[in-house]
Amino acid sequence: EAQVTQNPRYLITVTGKKLTVTCSQNMNHEYMSWYRQDPGLGLRQIYYSMNVEVTDKGDVPEGYKVSRKEKRNFPLILESPSPNQTSLYFCASSLIRGKKGEKLFFGSGTQLSVL
Amino acid sequence: DQQVKQNSPSLSVQEGRISILNCDYTNSMFDYFLWYKKYPAEGPTFLISISSIKDKNEDGRFTVFLNKSAKHLSLHIVPSQPGDSAVYFCAASTGGSQGNLIFGKGTKLSVKP
Numbered sequence: 001e002a003q004v005t006q007n008p009r010y011l012i013t014v015t016g017k018k019l020t021v022t023c024s025q026n027m028n029h030e031y032m033s034w035y036r037q038d039p040g041l042g043l044r045q046i047y048y049s050m051n052v053e054v055t056d057k058g059d060v061p062e063g064y065k066v067s068r069k070e071k072r073n074f075p076l077i078l079e080s081p082s083p084n085q086t087s088l089y090f091c092a093s094s095l096i097r098g099k100k101g102e103k104l105f106f107g108s109g110t111q112l113s114v115l
Numbered sequence: 116d117q118q119v120k121q122n123s124p125s126l127s128v129q130e131g132r133i134s135i136l137n138c139d140y141t142n143s144m145f146d147y148f149l150w151y152k153k154y155p156a157e158g159p160t161f162l163i164s165i166s167s168i169k170d171k172n173e174d175g176r177f178t179v180f181l182n183k184s185a186k187h188l189s190l191h192i193v194p195s196q197p198g199d200s201a202v203y204f205c206a207a208s209t210g211g212s213q214g215n216l217i218f219g220k221g222t223k224l225s226v227k228p
Contacts, residue, residue, distance in 0.1 A: 004158070033215075040124075042220035043159070043204060058215070090158050103149060104216065106158030 002027045006091050006107035013081055014115050021076040021110050023091030031094045032074040033058070033104070034066065036087040043090070049074055081114040088112075118142045119207050121219035128226050134192040136222050138205030141186065145207040149216070150179060150190050153202045162203070163190070195226045 004025045013019055025032065033048035035058075045058030049068040063085055065077040074093075078085060088111050092104040120139045128134045138148075146167040151159035165172040165179045165188065172179050178191045192199055205219040 035218075040220060042121075043218040045215060048215060092158075103161040103164065104151075104159075106151075106160065108156070108158050 002105070004091055004093055004105050004107040006089075006110050008110060009108065010111050012113045012115065015082055016080050019078050019081060019112075021078075021089060021091075021112070023074045023076065023107060024072050025074075025091075025093040025105070026072065027093065027095070027105065028071065029093035029095050029105070030071070031096060031102070032068065033092045034064070034074070034076050035090045035092065036060065037090065037109075038087050046076070046089075081112075083114050086112060086114045117220075118145075119205055119217050119219040121203075121205055121222050123222050124220070125223040125225070128195045128224065130197055130226055130228050131194045134190075134195045134199065134224055134226065136190040136192075136203050136205075136224065138188045138190075138219055139186060140188075140207050142207070142209070142217075143186070144209045145217075147208045148179070148181060148188050149206045149208070150177075151204040151206060151218075153204065153221070159204055192224075195224075197226050197228050200224055200226045 007022045030051045034046040035043045044060045046064050047066040049055045091107040094102045094104050118141050149164040150162040152162045153159040163174050163177050163179050165181050170181050181188045202221045202223045204221045206216045208216050
């Protein structure tokens with residue numbers, strides 16, 4: 001089954017404790033992206049990757065890191081989480097970025113709470 | 116500055132009636148528009164899209180209308196069903212190698228039996 005898999009689904013942590021949210025897709029997609037969803041703010045892009053070893057900042061990259069060592073994986077790293085990073089996070093992928101209207105496939109989300 | 120605006124946070128409609136969700140945009144370079152649907156505890160899923168060279172695209176009960184001069188698009192759901200209750204996100208793209216999807220804040224649709 002074609003899918004984007006994020007782990008964990010729920011995560012509670014404390015300020016300053018490094019964490020990684022994993023994302024994997026099995027569709028051989030080139031483009032992957034991370035979003036956060038906050039009440040009243042909709043979906044905002046954190047980072048994206050056009051292909052292996054190619055990453056770039058989205059609209060709200062501060063406090064986050066990503067890596068794209070393999071095509072299928074795109075982990076989101078919070079080196080020193082803070083309470084304002086409490087949010088619902090979504091990983092997404094698409095076949096080719098730049099092809100007009102290429103639709104994104106989303107994971108099920110990771111609800112992160114930073115205390 | 117918000118480039119894609121969904122000014123109605125919520126909408127309530129009776130089952131069987133039409134649901135109309137609206138979206139406005141400011142960037143005239145947007146050339147592709149998409150609607151995503153999101154249920155609680157799930158990721159958004161693609162619903163329907165439209166290219167800027169068209170003014171209408173239909174897929175079953177779902178129709179998207181684009182008015183480029185007004186920089187406005189709308190999603191019509193006819194007839195509405197309780198299973199359509201979800202948050203709907205409008206998204207726009209400029210395409211090209213630098214293009215990324217810009218999402219609106221979403222509209223929560225409630226379809227009452």
